[in-house]
Amino acid sequence: MAHRVLLLLSLAAAAAVVAAAVDAEDPLIRQVVPGGDDNDLELNAESHFLSFVQRFGKSYKDADEHAYRLSVFKSNLRRARRHQLLDPSAEHGITKFSDLTPAEFRRTYLGLRKSRRALLRELGDSAHEAPVLPTDGLPEDFDWRDHGAVGPVKNQGSCGSCWSFSASGALEGAHYLATGKLEVLSEQQFVDCDHECDSSEPDSCDSGCNGGLMTTAFNYLQKAGGLESEKDYPYTGRDGKCKFDKSKIVASVQNFSVVSVDEGQIAANLLKHGPLAIGINAAYMQTYIGGVSCPYICGRHLDHGVLLVGYGAAGFAPIRLKEKPYWIIKNSWGENWGENGYYKICRGSNVRNKCGVDSMVSTVSAIHASKE
Structure with a gap:
């Protein structure tokens, strides 16, 4: 399954390069979080999470819940970047739903x-x-x-x-x-x-x-x-x-x-x-x-x-x-x-x-x- 997902993402990224010359420095990708790799995502995720919490008035019951939502937030940053590659004519990034898993969001x-x-x-x-x-x-x-x-x-x-x-x-x-x-x-x-x-x-x-x-x-x-x-x-x-x-x-x-x-x-x-x-x-x-x-x-x-x-x-x-x-x-x-x-x-x-x-x-x- 993981191999199939990687293959689909690779195909989509290749199509984006052909159609729009999308690369790691493209502003479409930087729109999610400045920088183009997952290491940068990890380094900046906590500051972006703090801004997210303040912007949308989020509150969590305890430190464990806060830590869990931060981990979900990091996962959604990576997901938004994938969506940007797969959907380059739109803008994807941090929204008020960025601390929800896909299953929680659907439910x-x-x-x-x-x-x-x-x-x-x-x-x-x-x-x-x-x-x-x-x-x-x-x-x-x-x-x-x-x-x-x-x-x-x-x-x-x-x-x-x-x-x-x-x-x-x-x-x-x-x-x-x-x-x-x-x-x-x-x-x-x-x-x-x-x-x-x-x-x-x-x-x-x-x-x-x-x-x-x-x-x-x-x-x-x-x-x-x-x-x-x-x-x-x-x-x-x-x-x-x-x-x-x-x-x-x-x-x-x-x-x-x-x-x-x-x-x-x-x-x-x-x-x-x-x-x-x-x-x-x-x-x-x-x-x-x-x-x-x-x-x-x-x-x-x-x-x-x-x-x-x-x-x-x-x-x-x-x-x-x-x-x-x-x-x-x-x-x-x-x-x-x-x-x-x-x-x-x-x-x-x-x-x-x-x-x-x-x-x-x-x-x-x-x-x-x-x-x-």
Whole structure:
């Protein structure tokens, strides 16, 4: 296994040298920690760790925990450097998650429960496949943030509720298109009250901080009647008793559908229906700082629910690398992650479905919710 990892890293590094002349002195590598070798990483790790602790307000219960988190931090510095080699059009380095192991990160900050196979089975149930839309004349660049359909970046905290933020964000946009009013909606209602299950997988249900899926969340809303505002049902970041009050519904789902794995159809549905709920493989997101992520190697196992809000024709890439078309993704890890809470990932025929970004895309339409 170690030999295979070394081989993959060697191949990626060779490709980077050919395409971008990346070497130990390249600023892309120095961005992680000044210097180009692991000895330098070890020598400077403690000072960088101290800065990290101060910057992100970290605290540990005792000296043993501090020492353990320092060791994890050192490992993540090396991991960020590998990510930089494998994903040179983005910037990778120290983030607020740099003291978490990959397993801790997945368990705490991801939460997309089901596979593409499970989603496809839903096409014959309450969700239906989106009709094919014309793609002629689509603008080269589009961003729903410029049109008032995207709410503020939120923070899910240490709760695997990403799916609820993806679903609420899509409904916020759809409700704006239907009513002209942007309502900031409640994720906590999903966390506390939505236990909708996939009929084909009885053990796969929306489970609050333990994960869920956007399409079953939309199915729950159709049955419940709609979603309260965040103001009326505020987020706590932990599982709680359901306090849903139907009289306080501010947004309701009319219907929802699943978009085919086709970039043109995804873009057309984005323009027609507003921001889209999507799944993604978050392998590179723990170390992401900015730029257009387009890793040479990325799996398509989906483990994180996010919101697709727009796309661009040519995103900035570091020196010697061509600019790349990209998707604009709103995340739920706060504004102090990524590009003020946002992530960019490459798109286009030569990088189709990078990190599975096109594999699980759902659109929702809203109706105006009247209070009774």
